[in-house]
Amino acid sequence: xxxxxxxxxxxxxxxxxxxxxxxxxxxxxxxxxxxxxxxxxxxxxxxxxxxxxxxxxxxxxxxxxxxxxxxxxxxxxxxxxxxxxxxxxxxxxxxxxxxxxxxxxxxxxxxxxxxxxxxxxxxxxxxxxxxxxxxxxxxxxxx
Amino acid sequence: xxxxxxxxxxxxxxxxxxxxxxxxxxxxxxxxxxxxxxxxxxxxxxxxxxxxxxxxxxxxxxxxxxxxxxxxxxxxxxxxxxxxxxxxxxxxxxxxxxxxxxxxxxxxxxxxxxxxxxxxxxxxxxxxxxxxxxxxxxxxx
Numbered sequence: 001x002x003x004x005x006x007x008x009x010x011x012x013x014x015x016x017x018x019x020x021x022x023x024x025x026x027x028x029x030x031x032x033x034x035x036x037x038x039x040x041x042x043x044x045x046x047x048x049x050x051x052x053x054x055x056x057x058x059x060x061x062x063x064x065x066x067x068x069x070x071x072x073x074x075x076x077x078x079x080x081x082x083x084x085x086x087x088x089x090x091x092x093x094x095x096x097x098x099x100x101x102x103x104x105x106x107x108x109x110x111x112x113x114x115x116x117x118x119x120x121x122x123x124x125x126x127x128x129x130x131x132x133x134x135x136x137x138x139x140x141x142x143x
Numbered sequence: 144x145x146x147x148x149x150x151x152x153x154x155x156x157x158x159x160x161x162x163x164x165x166x167x168x169x170x171x172x173x174x175x176x177x178x179x180x181x182x183x184x185x186x187x188x189x190x191x192x193x194x195x196x197x198x199x200x201x202x203x204x205x206x207x208x209x210x211x212x213x214x215x216x217x218x219x220x221x222x223x224x225x226x227x228x229x230x231x232x233x234x235x236x237x238x239x240x241x242x243x244x245x246x247x248x249x250x251x252x253x254x255x256x257x258x259x260x261x262x263x264x265x266x267x268x269x270x271x272x273x274x275x276x277x278x279x280x281x282x283x284x
Contacts, residue, residue, distance in 0.1 A: 014193020014196070026201075027212045028214050058154065063159045075256050076169055077171075078244050083243070089268065091264075092269060098229050102191075103248050111195060123233035125177075
């Protein structure tokens with residue numbers, strides 16, 4: 001699947017994601033890590049539900065609105081539902097065990113210069129790169 | 144509705160817009176970023192760079208405050224040690240990310256497409272997270 005390099009929209013999107021993380025920390029004192037936000041919804045604690053739910057609803061509103069304006073979101077999947085379910089299970093398990101994902105460790109953790117987050121980000125970037133290499137260039141999958 | 148969840152809602156909208164505008168909601172773009180040896184698309188590096196341009200200086204300023212605007216305290220991770228769950232969890236996450244091309248944010252955002260494989264990813268992700276939460280409780284980490 002070829003995709004075109006889009007540095008400007010990438011940078012703009014990144015600035016928006018960074019602004020979101022900054023707003024959430026400045027206003028509510030929370031880390032905008034999606035695995036953590038969602039994890040706190042499936043293992044709910046008192047006083048920890050409303051802000052998480054509001055954040056997720058905000059994400060869905062943005063995506064739905066943008067999709068309406070653009071006539072649908074560009075989402076090209078590498079495989080069918082069974083493979084994606086397997087991937088999702090590993091992602092959910094790994095992010096909870098490792099206390100964060102691309103946003104929590106990558107954007108927010110590195111943002112506050114956390115050593116744990118730097119290590120975690122290097123590890124998941126590395127293992128993701130190796131996984132894609134194995135699937136595409138060793139196993140020869142279409143992904 | 145109180146100010147606290149409203150701020151959160153606005154932050155969620157900004158985050159979702161960032162993911163769709165940058166194209167990170169598309170697993171093909173993410174997988175092509177990870178495929179340095181193949182059809183490489185460096186866009187993700189610009190997304191991460193753009194976000195860090197805001198968070199690195201911004202967090203520094205915000206964390207000089209005693210408290211956040213609408214909350215009694217900053218809720219930050221307190222650990223500094225590199226332990227086995229962090230290492231194993233991060234490596235596992237990368238493997239799942241490399242297979243599906245979705246990390247949690249884009250997957251949640253892409254639910255709005257209604258595509259069944261995306262829903263399968265997110266449901267399995269919630270189950271995996273719940274399972275790891277149980278495991279962490281038993282291990283006391």
